[in-house]
Amino acid sequence: MFRGSLVALITPMKADGALDWEVLAKLVEWHIEQGSNGIVTVGTTGESATLNVDEHVEVIRKVVDQVDGRVPVIAGTGANSTSEALELTSGAKEAGADAALLVTPYYNKPSQEGLFLHHKYIAERVALPQLLYNVPGRTAVDMLPETVIRLAALDNVVGIKEATGDLDRVQQIKTGVGSNFVLLSGDDESSLDFIRCGGDGVISVTANVAPSKLAKMCELVMSGRVEEARAIDAALLSLHKNLFLESNPIPVKWAVSQLGFGENILRLPLTPLAAKYHEVLRDAMVQNGVL
Numbered sequence: 001m002f003r004g005s006l007v008a009l010i011t012p013m014k015a016d017g018a019l020d021w022e023v024l025a026k027l028v029e030w031h032i033e034q035g036s037n038g039i040v041t042v043g044t045t046g047e048s049a050t051l052n053v054d055e056h057v058e059v060i061r062k063v064v065d066q067v068d069g070r071v072p073v074i075a076g077t078g079a080n081s082t083s084e085a086l087e088l089t090s091g092a093k094e095a096g097a098d099a100a101l102l103v104t105p106y107y108n109k110p111s112q113e114g115l116f117l118h119h120k121y122i123a124e125r126v127a128l129p130q131l132l133y134n135v136p137g138r139t140a141v142d143m144l145p146e147t148v149i150r151l152a153a154l155d156n157v158v159g160i161k162e163a164t165g166d167l168d169r170v171q172q173i174k175t176g177v178g179s180n181f182v183l184l185s186g187d188d189e190s191s192l193d194f195i196r197c198g199g200d201g202v203i204s205v206t207a208n209v210a211p212s213k214l215a216k217m218c219e220l221v222m223s224g225r226v227e228e229a230r231a232i233d234a235a236l237l238s239l240h241k242n243l244f245l246e247s248n249p250i251p252v253k254w255a256v257s258q259l260g261f262g263e264n265i266l267r268l269p270l271t272p273l274a275a276k277y278h279e280v281l282r283d284a285m286v287q288n289g290v291l
Contacts, residue, residue, distance in 0.1 A: 001072055002099065002131070002159060002182045003200045004037030004222070005214040007207035008045035010253055011059055012262040019055060021062060023262035028066040030261070034211035036071065037218070039063060040203050043076035043101060044138065045249045050267040053084075057091035064096040074203075078103030078133060082118050089126045099129040101161060101203075106139035112147045123156040130156050135163040135186055145169055149176035161186040161203050162194075170197040188240040192233045195221045205248055206239050209255045210290050238284035245277045255281060258291060 009031070012023035031039060041063045042048045042056050051059065060075040067073050075097035077088035082105070089100045104110075105118055123130055132151060136142040142164070151157045152173075162169055163186025170183055184203050185194035191202035195218065207214040213232055220229035243251045250266065254273040257264035264272050273281070285291040 002038060004218040005207050006038035006040050006201060006203045007031050007036045007211060008040045008043050008203050008205050010208055010249055010256050011046040013265040015263060015265055017267060020262050024062055025066050027261055028063055031211050032070055035215035036207055036211045037215060038072040040074045040101060045205055047249060048076050056088060057095055060092050060097055061095040072098040074099045074101050076101045080105040080108050082121055086122050086125060089122050093126055093128040099131055101131045101133050103133040104139050104141050104143050109141050112144055115143050115147055116150055119151050120154060123154045129158040132160040145172040148173050152177040152181050158182055163187050165190045167193055167197050170194060170199055174198050192221050192229055205243055205252055206236060208252050209239060210236060210288050235288055238287055242281045242284045246273060251281055255285060
């Protein structure tokens with residue numbers, strides 16, 4: 001169900017900080033038209049950290065309603081409080097999401113046993129497919145393959161977004177999990193090789209800007225047409241890199257606004273992309289034919 005290019009969707013906002021539902025609806029339609037294979041809402045790229053619980057669940061509900069079953073919707077529901085992650089995951093189920101994506105609890109730096117018990121607690125209480133999300137560069141904790149394998153034995157834990165960029169982990173995890181366990185890259189730059197190593201796709205920041213290219217790249221590599229996929233990926237490299245000139249989602253929020261989807265508004269403590277980076281990111285967009 002969760003394969004190919006799944007966009008880590010931004011959350012559009014208005015100048016007064018309110019959420020922009022009209023632009024959100026337009027973005028969802030555009031991604032479906034452009035061939036994105038799924039939508040991941042209110043994750044890191046969707047500024048989940050600065051949305052309150054009501055806003056968080058309402059964004060999920062709006063996206064689910066707009067998608068109307070045409071592609072899978074995965075809702076980011078992770079938190080560094082187990083009780084808050086449980087509340088968000090329950091909210092995602094009630095809103096109709098197809099799955100939840102739960103980042104490892106950040107800042108707390110739990111042990112591997114703590115990670116296991118955190119995810120086990122939520123998986124046993126919410127009857128919704130759940131994907132683990134390992135991104136130690138942001139969370140300061142690394143969920144090791146052996147912990148992933150332990151969690152994969154739970155009924156509701158169906159996959160992982162692995163964002164370390166460590167391709168060895170694909171096989172380390174695959175050898176210990178069932179054949180239906182989903183492995184998604186969380187690192188655009190290495191996603192092609194991640195899929196070649198046995199992964200099922202990518203949850204992509206770059207897909208916010210070049211969705212059709214990401215979807216085509218995934219389609220080609222999964223069908224064995226690797227050289228054709230590499231040609232697309234090589235062209236996308238400038239976007240992969242320049243969309244991280246500052247912390248995600250600062251650059252991608254600016255880039256999406258340049259495509260005509262709403263305003264370049266973020267909530268503090270995030271601030272708009274520094275002017276010195278505008279030209280280089282615009283050049284990468286022009287190079288890829290999206291501007």
